[in-house]
Amino acid sequence: MPKANRKSPTEKETTRQESRRFEIGGVLMIAVGLFALTAIARFDVGIAGYWTHTILEYLFGLGAFIPPLALIFLGARYIYHPRAMAVKTRDTAWIIYFVLGLITLHWWYVPTGQEIQPSWFPQYGGALGGAGLLCLRTLFGETGVKIALLVILVVNTIFVSKWTVTDGVNFVKGKAQPHWEKASDKVKETVEAHRHVETTPTEQKQRAQFFDFDKSKKPPVNDAPAPERTTKAAVTPFTPPAAAPAAAPEPSWTQPEPDTDTEQVKPDIAPAKPKNDRADYKLPPLSLLTKTRQSTTDTQAEVAENAQKLEELLASFGVETKITHASRGPSVTRYELEPGPGVKVSKIVNLADDIALQLAATDVRIEAPIPGKAAVGIEVPNREISSVGLREVLACDEFQHAVGGIAVGLGEDITGQPVITDLAKMPHLLVAGSTGSGKSVCINTLVASILLRSYPDEVKLILIDPKVVELAQYNHIPHLLTPVVTDVKKAAGVLRWAVREMENRYRLFASAKVRNITGYNEANPDSPLPLVVIIIDELADLMMVAPHDVEDAIARLAQMARAAGLHLVLATQRPSVDVLTGTIKANIPSRISFAVSSQIDSRTILDMAGAEKLLGKGDMLFYPIGAPKPRRVQGAFISDADVEKLVEYIKKQGQPEYNETVVQPAAEAEEAQQPRWEDELLPDAIRMVMDTEQASVSMLQRRFRVGYTRAGRLIDTMENMGIVGPSLGSKARDILLTKDEVEELLARYEGDSEA
Structure with a gap:
């Protein structure tokens, strides 16, 4: 018999080299995939990782983690099956599934006309999903997109699986047949049973009346003709709203003398027991603030003219609408449009630039739809902006009769009604806007509102x-816990004090068996706890000096401080993601946005566009917690002279009692040298660093499964204790102590803690 063909040593060596080359390629593919996954998870992977994360998120959006996983899978297949790297039909089908998912995600969330806006890419389907959706919408239209996506899904499923359409129909038919027969039998039994039931003459008459369509028995119909919708050719004249009634007389703000026999009750915040300083203190009268001159210009003709132009413009574009109402506010006028049958809201929204051109307006904001109404609102800037004074806003009944909480006046809304909100219910507020938009004036109105009623x-x-x-x-007023903090380094310490105060209050609540500050003050009327409002006028400066400490403290307060009676007001003129981080935004749901320069800044503040179209000078979008959409408000104005008069009035009634523990740089420095024993992982982390002779944040993250912030805090604590040296950039930190010295140090600190 002939001998079997055997490979020569040269052929074996060639095969081994090819196999080694395949393995190296597979390992490199797996490494690249793992690196990309690490970058997407936002670990510290340097500039290359940052750009990898940015590119993948830009291209694939929420599906950015799929390509790295696919690369890892292909690398493993390349190692074990080097000959099976040809692209198969099933591989192509899975790629189509991936692209189809990105397009569907983009179609579900992104409005028509904004498919390739870069700001939408990281949030939804990426550039790939946006480009695919734009192609489908251009080729097939909105209805055709739904059909095309469904057809692609069905055809792709047939390719991937062994099923056919016939198999699917037969499967559904086989499952539904028993249930259908059972339901049919039950219906037959019910019909047979009802046939033998005798009915009384009264029941027969009632059944006959139910189906009686005699016109003489129908209710009378109003003789007035039904309103006709505006057609494309005809335009109905618009009747402007009647002039607003005269303002009510300003209420007297003279503080009544306290009655020692009766006790005033407030439902939200339990009142403190009357003290001597409370009896001697009188709330500032509203007359300290200057009255604002009201505009006497007749605007009815302007509103009617703009309404007529608006209807004519929309009719010329083939949009059938009818203006039902117009509301003139201090800075803008909102025209409420009722779209005709079959008119898409998006068609009206896309005409914003044409409307601004026709009305000679600087910019037009469209609210589609208006919350609670079946109408679209078109907000057109007024030719003359009316100033809103804080005195007129606070003179309303809502502020005058507010009980409990921290009522503050913001301004007037688009209908001219005062906007009063409760800071205690927000419970924290984020204020942002560009320079000169009215942010600082808003902070002054918040403080003045608090001083006028608290x-x-x-x-x-x-x-x-x-x-x-x-x-x-505001220095030297009795409401201050500490002088106005201007040192940025001390500001981080103030926030840490607020966290400690919050924790101390929760311990008091636990001992008193109550849930919040209201219950505690009701149980302890002799020693009630005051509400604390922390106002930061420029958050960006704090984030530049101590970003991690400030972010951690703000997040902790925002999550837990509401029940303890601590409330935050954060203001910034730089609404970038490194200042308004995701952690801060997630825990502060109430927002105020003044005019900003770009749509990206608006999305950073409000998570939606719109603030880039504001007019400035106090024009704001107020987005409180629980509201479906932001509310446009013209901010109230208070002058520096009014602030000085208010502060001088309050200063004459008492001196501040500062809490020296709020700002203590020396004590903080001494505390920083001590290990933070509230973190139970510190001893184990120290021993692990000594065993491995490596002090790495990423190593602590992997070993103890903690976040970057906590691991970095552990390393910083070890540096303060003198165990490891300072950071040397890319090099590892030096270990400064021996194991024996560390064990002695741990034993001493643990002994002090037990004592």
Whole structure:
């Protein structure tokens, strides 16, 4: 018999080299895939990782993690089956599934006409999904997109699986047949049973009346003709709204003398027991603020003219609408449009630039639809902006009769009604806007509102002003817990004090068996706890000096401080993602946005566009917690002279009682040298660093399964204790102590902790 063909040594060596080459290629593919996954998870992977994460998120959006996983799978297949790398039909089908998912995700969330806007890419289907959706919409239209996506899904499923359409129909038919027969039998039994039931003459008459369509028995119909919708050719004249009634007489703000025999009750915040300082203190009268001159210009003709132009413009574009109402506010007028049958809201939204051109307006904002109404709102800037004074806003009944909480006046809405909100219910507020948009004036109105209705023992203020000049006029008022903080380094310590105060209050609540500050004050009327409002006028300056400490403290307060009676007001003129981080935004749901320069800034503040179309000078979008959409408000104005008069009136009634523990740089420095034993992982982390002789944040993350912030805090604590040296950039930290010295140090600190 002939001998079997055997490979020569040269052929074997060639095969081994090819196999080694395949293995190296597979390992490299797996490594690249793992690196990309690490970059997407936002681990510290340097500039290359940052750009990898940015590119993948830009291209694939929420599906950015799929290509790295596919690359890892292909690398493994390349190692074990080097000959099976040809692209198969099933591989192509899975790629189609991936692209189809990105297109569907983009189609579900992104409005028509904004498919390839870069701001939508990271949030939904990426550039790939946006481009695919744009192609489908251009080729097939909105209805055709749904059909095309469904057809592609069905055809692709047939390719991937062994099923056919016939198999699917037969499967559904086989499952539904028994249930159908059972239901049919039950219906037959019910019909047979009802046939033998005798009915009384009254029941027969009632059944006959139910089906009686005699016109003489129908209710009378109104003789007035039904309103006709506006057609494309005909335009109905618009009747402007009647002039607003005269303002009600300003209420008297003279503080009544306290009655020692009766006790005033407030439902939200339990009142403190009357004290001598409360009896001697009188709330500032509203007459300290200057009245604002009201405009006497007749605007009815302007509103009617714009309404007529608006209807004619929309009719010329083939949009059948009818203007039902117009509301003139201090800065803008909103025209409410009722779309005709079959008119898409998106068609009206896409005409914003044409509307602005026709009405000679600087910009037009369209609210589609108006919350609670079956109408579209078109907001057109007024030719003359009316100033809104804080005195007129606070003179309303809602502010005058507010009980409990921290009521503040913001301004007037688009209908001219005062906007009063409760800071205690927000419970925290984020204020952002570009320079000169009215942000600092808004902060002053918030502080003035608090001072006008709150006693010093009811509400305490902590004002942080890195700009030095914005809040300095409030120094030496009795409401302050500490002088206005202008040192950025001390500001981080103030936030840490607030966290400690919150924790101390929760311990008091636990001992008193109550859930919040209201219950505690009701149980302890002799020693009630005041509400504390922390106002930071420029958050960006704090984030530049101590970003991790400030972010951690703000997140902790925003998550837990509401029940403890601590409330945050954060203001910034730089609404970028490194200042308004995801952690801060997630825990502060109430927002105020003034005019910003770009749509990206608006999305950073409000998570939606719109603030880039504001007019400035106090024009804001107020987005409180629980609201479906932002509310447009013209901010109230208070002058520096009014602030000075208000502060001088309050200063004459008492001196501040500062809490020296709020700002203590020396004590903080001493505390920083001590290990943070509230973290139970610190001893184990120290021993692991000594065993491995490596002090790495990423190593602590992997070993103890903690986040970057906590692992970095552990390393910083070891540096403060003198165990490891300072950071040397890309090099590892030096280990400064021996194992024996560390064990002795741990034993001493643990002994002190037990003592």
